[in-house]
Amino acid sequence: MAKLKLGVLISGRGTNLQALLDAAANPSFPAEVAIVISNRPGAGGLERAREAGAPTLVVDHKGFPDRPAFETELNAVLTDAGVELVCLAGFMRLLTPTFVNRWAGKAINIHPSLLPAFPGLDTHQRAIDAGARFAGATVHFLSAEMDAGPVILQAATPILADDDADALAARVLEAEHEIYVRAVRWIAEGRVRLDGARAHVDGVGAETSYWLPAENGRV
Secondary structure, three states: OOOEEEEEEEOOOOHHHHHHHHHHOOOOOOEEEEEEEEOOOOOHHHHHHHHOOOOEEEOOHHHOOOHHHHHHHHHHHHHHOOOOEEEEOOOOOOOOHHHHHHOOOOEEEEEOOOOOOOOOOOHHHHHHHOOOOEEEEEEEEOOOOOOOOOEEEEEEEEOOOOOOHHHHHHHHHHHHHHHHHHHHHHHHOOOEEEEOOEEEEOOOHHHHEEEOOOHHHOO
């Protein structure tokens, strides 16, 4: 059976990309990384992709007169690579409704909070400052509204009394790697279906909620 072709968009070090690359290295994984695209020439994730033998390309947003021109090039590159699922993995550019509609139901993102709580940036410090008891990560379909698409899978972890943003971020990042790979597998296996603003996952039960214990078993 043909593997689902992924186009991974990055802007930084690419740790979630690495999780996908590691998963795709297993012959039993039903998806492959067809291309890795960065909007920043110096992104560390590009080297990760090269080391794994994945094709890479830089599409620097600074080289285009406006957002539509940048996205036109992104679309062309993804299409030429035969991409079937776009995976945003630390891609730090807002995408317009035109791009989102082009890839409707075929683009996903991972965000370091339990959406709809704390969309946007600085999620970990905001969660701590708000006195939240839990933090986590969410894999969701891309939508025109930032961090608001249908949720596929979430992971939760307690916020400890002595957590700072860095400690919490490290713990949540571990969960991100786990659930991004899991969500891509489910999509490749045809288990995920969209119904309006909700995503349904067939045949996995409670696995759509993932619990990550706190450090050293503390809760």
